[in-house]
Amino acid sequence: MCRIYGHMGGGALPEDLRLTGAALRHGGPDGHYLDEGGGWALGATRLAVMAPDQGAQPYRHGPVRVVFNGEIYNHRALRAQLARDGYHIADRCDGAVLPALYHRYGLSFTEHLDGMYALAVLDLRAEPKLVLSVDESGVKPLYYHRDRQGGLSFASEPGALGILCGAGARLRPEALDTYLTTKTPLGPRTVFTDITAMEPAETLVVTPGRPPRPYRRRAPAVPALPAGSLTEAADGLRSLLRAETGRLAVADAPVAAVLSGGLDSSLVTGLLAREIPGVHCFHIRYRGSWPADESGHARTAARAFGARLHEVVLDPARIPEELPRTVRALGQPNADPITVSTLALFRAVREAGFTVALTGDAADELFGGYDRTRAAVTAEGDWAGDYVRALAAVPPALRAALYHPEYRALLRGTTTAEQELLRRLRGRDGDRLAALTEIETGLRMPAYHLRRVDHLSMAGAVEVRPPFCQRSVTGAARQLPDHLKVHGGVGKRVLQEAARGLVPESVRTRVKQPFTLPxxxxxxxxxxxxxxxxxxxxxxxxxxxxxxxxxxxxxxxxxxxxxxxxxxxxxxxxxxxxxxxxxxxxxxxxxGRAPARHGTAIRYGTSGAVRAERAA
Incomplete structure (x- = not known):
């Protein structure tokens, strides 16, 4: 697990590269690597999880170099396959297979990867090129900036791009409204005018003198679960999750679990306890008595699994002290109140001596667990509008009331985030759950959920592994009939049934509540x-x-x-x-906006007035 950064044609100075690596050291305290040549650079900071005595980056095979953040869970099978093809890979680290795999298969090399990753390949053969790629769920984020001369810089965190190439000085004019509408920017657009987030399953090919060529990879074919009945599907899902949790428990560093006390994290913790008897699990609560306290449920689950529960206690009086650190780590604003306690939780995981933590992230998105999803599936009125409004941090009328009049006027000439989401949903009455799941898994989960978990866990130097984001699980969920996910106002039906006999009944059947700050x-x-x-x-x-x-x-x-x-x-x-x-x-x-066609930029003055200025 690492933080990565670099450029092709970006013109970063040696001091810029050094400072960028230093800024990303929190996510990779165990090593810092930098390789640079004519018009390019690749850097990484390392969190040692696999083969801690090896794993120096960039990984190399002849003229191919790779920097990599994540885990390749099928690296042993790939290593054996590549050996049969004549490739010798001495480094035992999982990422070491990547240069040979790219050399063997070219741009289709990602089709062979099973894991979570954000990576950069530098191919210095006949026509030098840079290839950026992220995993199918977007578990590991990657951001990039393209300058006016055609150079491209990339990094695991948007703040690092500010150091590397000066990106991120201006917000998109609609950034605040987007944030209040969806709690964080969704999709490839960030809050910045000049920084783009890579989308799940995206590959970007960069060659000197040409525009970058992005393409989205097709979802890999995976076996479907047997779906003749709820019980049959649940049995298949349970077996699948057991196998994936077992694979994700393999590491050369201590492994723990995050246990909120809800169904998803309890199921993952219970399955992990079968692989690691007496597994350590971590739960956060708040000093004092507060609504929606889940610590009792977490204790019940931990006792049932024979797990060792660590209760991390956050004093609410410390939140003003913790919040600036949290927003700094996030990279972009995220309105979920759980962020401040999430950072505290992962710091505690690391301080207790654990480097890897399994979580129950993504189950709600895959299996229809949210109230807003269940309500939209059966609603008779404006189901799309109700769903989009449920995503917001601030309701539309209140947003408008909070804005300066000139900002409201600007938004009237903009396609807002609310309008974009409604456009995706209108006309999808016949396949509502599919339409909602596309937004939940393709837009909201990677941007609002997984980026948040990645940035906050890596700020604490902890690698998060989510079994529900494994391609076998996401593919199986995608193929399940709707009624096995949501039916009769009940969501996650198949997951609840899969947890039967594994998770205590008081936890398995309890009403879902958000794992958040009160x-x-x-x-x-x-x-x-x-x-x-x-x-x-x-x-x-x-x-x-x-x-x-x-x-x-x-x-x-x-x-x-x-x-x-x-x-x-x-x-x-x-x-x-x-x-x-x-x-x-x-x-x-x-x-502000990037320079317009005629050299004019729109900018707000401190008085709130909008004025046009000549672009530099």
């Missing part, structure tokens, strides 16, 4: 978090840094939450707090 209860007058929100979102601060917002409207929102606390206004306050803290951590980037 922000509505913590954002009340007299709490440190509320006082901190008042300070950060003060009108004097917003006038300087947030031209999109009406400071008086934000003040009214805080007054409303103080007078009558509720979940809607609390999440709105939290979301604005996170965005403004993130803006500070990112160096206060202002909304």
């Amino acid at each position: 922000v509505a209860a913590m954002l009340t007058p007299g709490t440190p978090l509320f006082d901190y929100a008042r300070e950060v979102l003060a009108p004097s601060e917003l006038r300087l840094s947030a031209p999109e917002l009406d400071p008086a409207a934000v003040a009214r929102l805080l007054d409303r939450q103080a007078a009558a606390p509720d979940a809607t206004s609390a999440l709105a306050v939290w979301s604005l707090l996170v965005f403004e803290l993130w803006r500070r951590e990112a160096g206060r980037p202002l909304p």
Whole structure:
């Protein structure tokens, strides 16, 4: 597991490369590698998980070099296959097979990979080229910037691109509205005008003097689960998850589990306990008494599995201290309140001596576990609109009320995130669950969920392995009939049945609740978090840094939450707090557009007025 970075034709100076590697050291404290030549560079920082005494990057085979972040779970089979083809690979690390595999199969080499990865191949043969690729689920993110001279720089985190090539100085004009609509930017667009996130199953080919050539790989063919009945499908899914959890338990570093107390993480922990008796598992709770505390369920599950439970206790009084660190680690703003406790959890995992943690991430997206999905499947009215509104951090009417009038005017001339999502769903009445799953797994899961987990776990130097993101599981879920996933208002039917006999009944059958920070209860007058929100979102601060917002409207929102606390206004306050803290951590980037066709850039002034300036 590593952080990677580099460029082809990007013109980074040696000092830029050195500083970029230093900025990514948190995700790779066990080694730092850099290789550079005429017009190119490849760098990596390493978190040693497999073959810790080897694994130096870039991996090489003749003129082919590779830097790699992730895990290739079928590397032993690939190594044997390549040996039969005449390739000798002395390095035992899983990523060491990648250069030979690319040399053997060219751009189709990713079809042979089973794992999670973000990688960069530098092919220095007849026509030098750079090949970037990410796994089918988007577990491991990769970001890139293309400069005006045609050079391309890439990195595992967007902040690193600011050091490497100066990218990320300007926000997209619609960035705040997108964030409040979907809790983080979805798809390839980031909050920045000049940084792009690679999409799941995407490969990007870069050759000097030509535009990059992106293409999305087709989903690999995997066996379908037997689906004659719920019981039959559940038995097949249980066997599949048992096999995948067993494969993901293999590491040359200590392995643990994250246990929220819900169905998904409990099932993964229970299966892992069969591979590692007495497995250590980690659960976070908050000091004091708070709504939706799941620690009792986590204890029940851990006892049933014979697991050793570590309860990580976060003091809510420390959240104002922890939040700036969290938003810095995220790379982009993310409105999920769980972020602050997630970072604390992974730091505790690492401090306890564990490098790898298995999680239950992605089960809800694959099997229809969210309330909004179940409601949309059976709704008779505006199911698409209700679903999109349920994704938001702030409801549409409240968003509009918080905006500066000129920002509202700008958005009227923009295709908003809400409009884009509705366009994807309209006309899909006949296959609602398929349409919703496409958004959940193809857009929201990689951007909102997996990037968050990746950035926060790697900030703590922990490798997260999610069995539900294995291609065999995602492919099997994709082929299951809808009624085995959602039926009669019940979601994850097949997964609940697969957990029967493995997970305690009180955990298996309990009503789903979000694994999150009880922000509505913590954002009340007299709490440190509320006082901190008042300070950060003060009108004097917003006038300087947030031209999109009406400071008086934000003040009214805080007054409303103080007078009558509720979940809607609390999440709105939290979301604005996170965005403004993130803006500070990112160096206060202002909304702006890349140079327009006639050399004009749109920029907000600190007064909130929109003005046109000549682009540099």
